[in-house]
Amino acid sequence: MAIRMQVGKLIAFFFRSLLWSLNLLLALYTCLAYWLLYSLQTEHWLAGMLMISIPVAWFLNFITVFLWLPTRPWRSWLSGITLLIGILLFGSRTFVWHQPAESANQGTTLKVFSYNVQSFGEMEYIGLPQSSPRIRRTLNYIVRYDAPIKCFQEFYSSTNLPDYDIVGRFQKAGYSYSAFLYPELAHVANGDIGVAIFSIYPIIESGRELFEMHNGVVWADVKVGNDTIRIINVHLHSMGIRVGKVLRQKQIKGVQHETRGVLSALRTGFIDRNEEVRKVEEYIKNSPYPVIVTGDYNDTPYSVVYERLHRILPNAFEEAGRGFGFSYNRLPGFIRIDNQFHDPKLPVLNFETINYIKYSDHYPIVGTYLVK
Template identity: 75%
Template sequence: MFLVASQISESAQLQAFRSLYLIFGFRRVLVSLNNDDMTLRMRVGQLIAFFFRSLLWSINLLLVLYTCIAYWLLYSLQIEHWSASMIMITLPVAWLLNLIVVCLWLMARPWRSWLSGAVVLIGMLLFGSRTFVWHSPLEIKGRGTPVKVFSYNVQSFDLNESWEFYQSSPRIRRTDNYVLRYDAPIKCFQEFYNSTSIPDYDIVKRFRKAGYRYSVLLYPERALVADGDIGVAIFSIYPIVQFGREQFGGSNGIVWAHVKIGNDTIRIINVHLHSMGIRVGKVLDQKGMKGVQRETRGVLSALHSGFTERKNEVDKIEQYIRKSPYPVIVTGDHNDTPYSVVYERMRRILPNSFEDAGRGFGFTYNRLPGYIRIDHQFHDPKLPVLNFETINYIRYSDHYPIVGTYLIK
């Protein structure tokens, strides 16, 4: 019995070992298959990651090349074609995209982030003062008279609808009262409007009663009619001993005045150049793709004509600056950003007041896209700027007022 039981036990043990061997052997096969499957998925994932990294690196190289071309165009002004202006004006967008690329590389391949990072750093060194500055107001040292020059595109004082010509509007009255009461002896306006039919809106007459006895208007005859689109205007408490004007068409143009301050005389040039034509709001308001395409084509066409017209207009401004027998201050709505042919050419003749004495970004446009500075003041080095301010809490118009304080020695 014992022998039979022993033989049975050995047979059962052998069978059990065979079963375990088969089981474990099958598991090894499954593990091997699972490892092959995981390896395949890893390889596919690595291939996809490699593709996107290569794509990002290619885009990165193109973006860096585009940014460097914008640097060269803006720094050298070798080409003043409208297409070159289009590249220059997109420089802040190129900086933003480069910073996004830097962040992406920091998460994937940190060593590759240096390229876009270096390009942005070079741009800040070359053009950073056009973008962001932080100066404290300067104290008057020595003898001299501080004089404020106020400039504001008033958008026709919001008198754009015919029905408003014949009734009172609290918003318009607030705008009128603000520009009349702001404490500055020299005030320059673009898109200036006057209406003799309503006493509140007879702004020219009200300025004279407020002490601004001297003025130069682009269309002086329109100050005598019921609905007068005057355009560009200068008002001064100080005597204006000589003046001139040149019309570009519509409300755009140049007016200049020789202002006598004590024993000194300076030339104030107030300009309103051709519109930029950026109407982002109209594009966004479209509900259908056809409307978006139509408005986009309109914006591009306006940009094209604007770049061409402003290039010709800045030629005339340069002549008024170079022929002036007195130190010059140029102010107004230039309708061009600090990354443009107009700005660079003006900057090569006269220092920019925002760069010398401003604070922050100095954005002056109160509509979409918003984050642009298109109203500028340039000053003669003989008239040092003590302070420059963008009054961005005054939202009566589609522009913010700007004001520079200059020392008349």
């Protein structure tokens, strides 16, 4: 009996020691990720992988706190302090709860609606005599939504069907001004326009830059009363995360193949987006007017892209949003990759992620700003 107790103690000691060693490594890993994001000492893609894993590291630290509480409560402080540091540094990027502010008649309120529409299900439409009810609901929603400025990514328009002549429908709805990544495709039978801006207010000047395929930036100087603001709509390189494909594999070889594909796409995405965000920064810095930068960044709040923009402009979700603001309507789901950044001269009154609209693989986002 005594020998059995001694063996039990030895096994318990071994596992406690192993857990403590793993806990130390986890704390060091988490702090390294904090330092990389806070300092941006390097923008290598491997550093990017560490940065975006911060929420996963938080979850593991949280679990570790509760594992230690019953047996060695003092050891739970390590992960507890690590979590506290992360909340102090990046908590507002993760969860906020603000109430909508009032304009108090200090100026004009301006809503900017942004939505990656996944080409309105164009692949479902090709070869069919009419669009589906789901697509018609999507199109009706985006045309009728009450916002004077609307920005889209993966925008598609076609003159083949009245439903899909979306450029024409916006013009009839009063959006007389527009700017496109591919303006020559606005009135054709198969118009993969990509990035698009529609405005009720006059656009006095606009420009565009193609990154690749349908990724790029479109900007428009919009006249709002006596003021002019620059709307910058961006769609950066895809994240390449297709978790669903990995989970659907029935054999280990298929899982390995898809996992390698995801990792390769992540690496390419980190490299390309880091280059693309520098071009967006130039449009911000060279603007003679206050700016609102919206779109699909394909990167989380714990990334080089987000950090670089955050250093020059406030984020609308952090200042006026509610909840976690998750904007991706596919697995893994718990990520926010659609954002709006704004000039401090255009204070944000409210920001909403419309997560009950599930027509696309993204949710729409809308920010309400005060143009003084």
